[in-house]
Amino acid sequence: MDESTAPDGDRIAAQRSLRGVLEWLWEAAAEPVLTAMSTTPGGPPGPDAGEPLPRVWWVPGGLMGLLPLHAAGFHTDPGAGPPRRTVMDRVISSYTPTVRA
Structure with a gap:
């Protein structure tokens, strides 16, 4: 079934799952790096x-x-004041495959 015909329940569950991954990623990786910086x-x-x-x-x-x-x-935190707990609100991100590159 393609995305345009998926029931709302499937879409909402997928959004909830993605939100959980992004929140975990903030706590496990991004926030510690930004704090160290x-x-x-x-x-x-x-x-x-x-x-x-x-x-x-x-x-x-x-x-x-x-x-x-x-x-x-x-991303669903109410605007509790700056800085928000998102990478996009704090830094401009770029990627590189290796430090040497």
């Missing part, structure tokens, strides 16, 4: 108003290379 003790970097976002070059290894690190985060 932070110049502010105690939290991941968040751009000041009017400041450009920093660039991060992701070099995922193994199966991690199949996951969308740039999309990691809690």
Whole structure:
């Protein structure tokens, strides 16, 4: 059955599953990296108003290379104030297959 004819229940379940993966990816990989990069003790970097976002070059290894690190985060969080818990709101992401590349 193609996506255009899938029942709403299947679509909603797929969205819930994807949201769970992106939230896990934030907690397991992205947030620790962004916290380590932070110049502010105690939290991941968040751009000041009017400041450009920093660039991060992701070099995922193994199966991690199949996951969308740039999309990691809690996208359904209410706007509780900056910085949001999403990679896209904090950095500009790029990928490279190896550090040497």
